[in-house]
Every structure is written in C-alpha cells, then in structure tokens.
Amino acid sequence: MKPILETDKEFICDIQAPCFQMLSPEEAELVRASKTQVLFRKGDNLTKQGAFASYALFVIKGLAKQYIERDSSKNYNLRIIQPGEFVGLSAVFTKNTFNYSSVAITDCQVFLIEKVVITEVIKQNGEFGFNMIRRYCSQNANLFDTLRTALFKQMNGRMADTLLYLDSLKFQYPDIFQLLSRKDMADFAGISTESAVKLLKNFEKDNLIELHEKDIVLVNYTELQEISKKG
Amino acid sequence: MKPILETDKEFICDIQAPCFQMLSPEEAELVRASKTQVLFRKGDNLTKQGAFASYALFVIKGLAKQYIERDSSKNYNLRIIQPGEFVGLSAVFTKNTFNYSSVAITDCQVFLIEKVVITEVIKQNGEFGFNMIRRYCSQNANLFDTLRTALFKQMNGRMADTLLYLDSLKFQYPDIFQLLSRKDMADFAGISTESAVKLLKNFEKDNLIELHEKDIVLVNYTELQEISKKG
DNA sequence: TTTTAAATCAATAAAAAAGTTGTCGCAGTT
DNA sequence: AACTGCGACAACTTTTTTATTGATTTAAAA
Numbered sequence: 068m069k070p071i072l073e074t075d076k077e078f079i080c081d082i083q084a085p086c087f088q089m090l091s092p093e094e095a096e097l098v099r100a101s102k103t104q105v106l107f108r109k110g111d112n113l114t115k116q117g118a119f120a121s122y123a124l125f126v127i128k129g130l131a132k133q134y135i136e137r138d139s140s141k142n143y144n145l146r147i148i149q150p151g152e153f154v155g156l157s158a159v160f161t162k163n164t165f166n167y168s169s170v171a172i173t174d175c176q177v178f179l180i181e182k183v184v185i186t187e188v189i190k191q192n193g194e195f196g197f198n199m200i201r202r203y204c205s206q207n208a209n210l211f212d213t214l215r216t217a218l219f220k221q222m223n224g225r226m227a228d229t230l231l232y233l234d235s236l237k238f239q240y241p242d243i244f245q246l247l248s249r250k251d252m253a254d255f256a257g258i259s260t261e262s263a264v265k266l267l268k269n270f271e272k273d274n275l276i277e278l279h280e281k282d283i284v285l286v287n288y289t290e291l292q293e294i295s296k297k298g
Numbered sequence: 299m300k301p302i303l304e305t306d307k308e309f310i311c312d313i314q315a316p317c318f319q320m321l322s323p324e325e326a327e328l329v330r331a332s333k334t335q336v337l338f339r340k341g342d343n344l345t346k347q348g349a350f351a352s353y354a355l356f357v358i359k360g361l362a363k364q365y366i367e368r369d370s371s372k373n374y375n376l377r378i379i380q381p382g383e384f385v386g387l388s389a390v391f392t393k394n395t396f397n398y399s400s401v402a403i404t405d406c407q408v409f410l411i412e413k414v415v416i417t418e419v420i421k422q423n424g425e426f427g428f429n430m431i432r433r434y435c436s437q438n439a440n441l442f443d444t445l446r447t448a449l450f451k452q453m454n455g456r457m458a459d460t461l462l463y464l465d466s467l468k469f470q471y472p473d474i475f476q477l478l479s480r481k482d483m484a485d486f487a488g489i490s491t492e493s494a495v496k497l498l499k500n501f502e503k504d505n506l507i508e509l510h511e512k513d514i515v516l517v518n519y520t521e522l523q524e525i526s527k528k529g
Numbered sequence: 530t531t532t533t534a535a536a537t538c539a540a541t542a543a544a545a546a547a548g549t550t551g552t553c554g555c556a557g558t559t
Numbered sequence: 560a561a562c563t564g565c566g567a568c569a570a571c572t573t574t575t576t577t578a579t580t581g582a583t584t585t586a587a588a589a
Binding site (some may be wrong): 530531532533534535536537538539540541542543544545546547548549550551552553554555556557558559 | 560561562563564565566567568569570571572573574575576577578579580581582583584585586587588589
C-alpha cells in the first residue's frame with residue numbers, strides 16, 4: 068500500500084514558511100529529513116491534553132482552536148491557531164506532555180517535527196532559537212491577557228474580549244465566525260452557551276454588533292473596547 | 299491550576315489489567331512511574347495516522363475504532379478496540395509513526411506508556427514480552443483476514459463479515475451497533491454508505507438479520523457465514 | 530459484447546445537534 | 560433583605576447530519 072495522505076496534490080510542500088528561511092541548508096535538511104506531514108481533518112485533535120509529546124506541530128494551512136479541558140464536556144478556548152504557527156512548543160522545551168488540547172476547525176496541513184531535531188537546530192542556529200523563543204513568549208503574553216479576562220472580568224467584558232479577538236482575525240480569515248458555534252464562543256468567553264446566546268442578542272440590540280446567520284460584524288468598536296476595559 | 303482530567307473519581311485507577319499482573323513490583327513501578335492517564339472523549343483521536351509515536355496506548359475503559367485514512371473523508375475501518383487492548387504497538391517496535399488512526403466511539407480511559415519503558419520491561423521480563431508479542435500477532439492475524447475480505451470478496455461477503463465481526467462483540471458490548479453509523483458500517487465493509495444501507499435492507503428482507511432502529515440482530519448465522527465464505 | 534457489481538448522484542426523510550428563550554435558583558454584594 | 564451576575568433547566572425552533580431510495584454511470588468480469 069502506498070503512503071496515502073502524503074500524496075495529495077496540494078500536500079507536497081517544502082518548508083517554505085518564513086521561520087525556516089533562516090536555516091542553513093544543512094539545518095533545513097535536518098528538519099526536512101525528520102519531519103512528517105499529516106493532514107488533520109476538520110474535527111481531528113492536533114494535540115490532546117495530557118498525552119505524551121515527542122514533537123511540536125507547525126501548521127502550514129488551516130485553522131485550529133486551542134483549548135484546555137475541564138471535566139467532561141467543559142472546555143475553555145484559548146486561541147485560534149493560524150498557519151505559520153507552532154503548537155506544542157512548551158512540550159518540547161519543558162514538559163513531556165501537552166498541556167492543552169487543540170482541534171482542527173478546518174482541514175489542516177501540518178508538519179510534525181521531533182523535539183530532538185528542534186533542540187538540535189536551535190543549538191546550532193542562534194537566530195532560529197531567538198525567533199523560537201520570541202514566538203513562545205508572545206504566545207505566553209497572550210495567555211496572561213486571557214488569564215486576566217478569565218479572572219477579573221464578567222460576562223459582558225469577556226464576550227467583548229472574545230469578539231474583539233476573533234474580529235482581529237477576520238481580515239485574514241473572513242469566515243472565522245462561521246467556523247465557530249455558539250458553544251465555541253461561550254468557551255472562549257468562559258460562560259455558558261445560553262448566556263453567550265443572550266449576550267450576543269443584547270449586544271446586537273445595543274447596536275454594538277450585527278448578527279448575520281453565524282457571521283458577526285462588529286459595529287461599535289469603541290464601545291466594545293470600553294466594555295472590555297470595564298470588565 | 300490543578301491537574302484536571304486525572305482527578306475524576308472513576309479515573310484513579312492502577313494498573314490492574316491482567317497483562318500487567320505478571321510484572322514484578324519493580325517493573326510495575328517502572329510502568330506506573332512513567333505512565334500517563336488521559337480521558338479521550340467520544341470522537342477524540344487516540345492515534346492519528348502519520349503522527350510521531352513515542353508511546354503505546356492501553357485502553358482501560360471505553361471503545362474505539364481503528365481505521366486507515368485514504369483521501370479526505372474516506373476511511374477503512376479495521377477493528378473495534380476494546381478495554382484491555384494496546385493501541386500503537388507497532389509504533390513502539392518498529393515504525394516511528396502510527397500507521398493508522400483511531401477514534402473513541404465512547405469516552406475512553408487510556409494509559410499512555412512510553413515506548414522506552416515498554417522496551418525496558420520486555421527486556422527484563424520475558425513472560426511479559428511473550429504476552430506482548432502474542433497480542434501483537436493476534437492483531438496481525440486479524441489484519442490478514444481483513445485484507446482477504448478487502449481483496450477478494452464483494453459487497454455481500456464484506457457486509458456479512460462486518461456483521462459477524464461486530465456481532466461477536468455484542469455479548470460484551472450489547473450496544474455496539476448503536477455506536478456505529480451506517481457510514482461506519484460501510485467503512486468496515488469497504489463499500490459506499492448507500493450500498494451499505496441497501497445491503498442491510500436486503501439482508502433484512504431475506505431474514506438474515508433484523509434492523510431495530512440502529513441495532514442489528516443476526517438471525518440466520520449459518521447463512522451469513524455461508525455468504526461470508528462465498529464472498 | 531453483454532452481464533454484473535458497485536460507486537455516484539440527486540432527492541427526500543428522519544434523527545440528532547445546535548441555537549434560542551424564558552424561568553428559576555443560588556451565591557455573593559450592596 | 561434586596562440586588563446582581565450567571566449558571567442550570569426545560570421547552571421549543573432551526574440547522575445540520577445521517578439515513579434512505581431510486582436512477583444513472585462506470586468499471587470490471589464473463
């Protein structure tokens with residue numbers, strides 16, 4: 068049986084992403100030799116919270132959402148993972164297991180790179196390492212914002228944050244809202260689905276947003292930012 | 299934040315499964331120390347075809363289906379994974395990646411055991427190793443049957459095989475059929491969903507089976523076995 | 530070539546999941 | 560004690576997914 072997933076037309080793809088451009092030919096070869104490509108279908112887990120992690124993932128194409136799992140069926144959505152981003156870096160550098168789950172919200176073309184290889188390349192190439200750390204830090208910075216929201220704000224503020232965050236992706240991914248259910252929105256805001264539904268209706272009533280089927284258009288940014296700030 | 303998934307009441311569970319009973323206290327400790335428990339929710343992937351595998355999985359509780367992926371949205375179901383079974387052994391012994399996907403069809407309580415640990419224990423404990431190989435072989439033997447079906451039989455025979463296989467699990471897991479969709483059945487038989495639907499109706503008409511909602515009751519085993527043999 | 534096996538397509542029906550809304554109750558605040 | 564914020568539940572509607580059926584096309588086998 069011939070290898071299957073790797074043979075899709077669009078799938079043959081080298082490591083062209085900007086973050087790999089700074090590698091020397093030998094380093095690039097190291098990565099290329101050890102990497103694996105996987106097509107995650109919409110709904111597939113890229114990472115599973117608690118599972119052993121011997122590799123990091125680099126998303127070539129497609130969108131995923133990253134979340135932490137609580138008791139059964141309760142999640143907290145952290146962020147949308149975009150093409151060009153790494154998933155599971157912390158698993159490479161520190162812990163041996165993924166500390167969050169992530170799931171493809173569209174089909175995703177993904178590289179898997181074993182952590183020994185990443186470690187090797189970082190040690191050889193300081194610039195690449197610096198870049199890696201920068202990425203990791205910026206993910207962390209966002210985590211702090213998320214934490215702040217989760218700890219201190221209440222429904223309106225949380226939902227405003229969620230809307231502003233997702234809207235910031237809309238330029239690049241116009242259908243971002245269509246890809247998310249009300250439960251997803253609720254899980255981003257950390258509130259119940261029902262509350263999310265009601266809040267969105269309220270926001271619409273107050274002319275802060277417009278709801279078009281699943282799509283959401285932000286109308287009054289200033290006010291939403293205000294709500295976000297007030298909490 | 300405290301560890302979450304690991305704290306469910308039912309989830310605290312030691313390695314009581316028969317296949318670990320033959321380990322010496324030290325060996326058991328080795329496994330216990332390195333293992334991780336993960337709760338896979340219904341629909342989560344336990345393994346993803348093509349992904350790096352640094353561990354094997356041991357299912358404590360719950361059912362999963364194992365399948366190979368073809369082009370997008372076409373799968374071929376191989377088997378139902380039951381509690382007490384290992385998943386991904388071949389990844390441990392030979393390949394560095396999973397050569398099939400698997401997905402939980404009910405919530406699944408699973409151990410992950412790193413392959414270095416399994417290797418270590420096998421080297422120390424011949425009986426355990428023998429048992430492991432036995433399991434691996436029996437999985438393989440089934441694979442040959444599956445292959446034979448896939449290569450040589452046509453619709454009726456394939457569906458008969460599928461029915462006989464699934465029915466053989468029914469004593470232990472009475473709701474096995476309810477857990478599977480017609481597409482799943484089709485993917486087991488390696489035929490289109492529509493063909494599966496029609497075939498099942500035909501079988502019902504011929505008094506080989508009874509369809510009760512999603513449940514299927516085999517009526518005429520002899521004839522089904524005959525159909526399976528004829529192909 | 531004719532027959533047969535089975536996938537694909539299209540249309541529809543049925544079932545399941547997602548979304549919506551109102552009501553209630555609880556736990557903190559004021 | 561009254562108020563606020565928000566989750567939980569129940570009833571209901573809408574949307575999406577799954578199942579079913581017949582007609583058509585393709586491909587292989589006889």
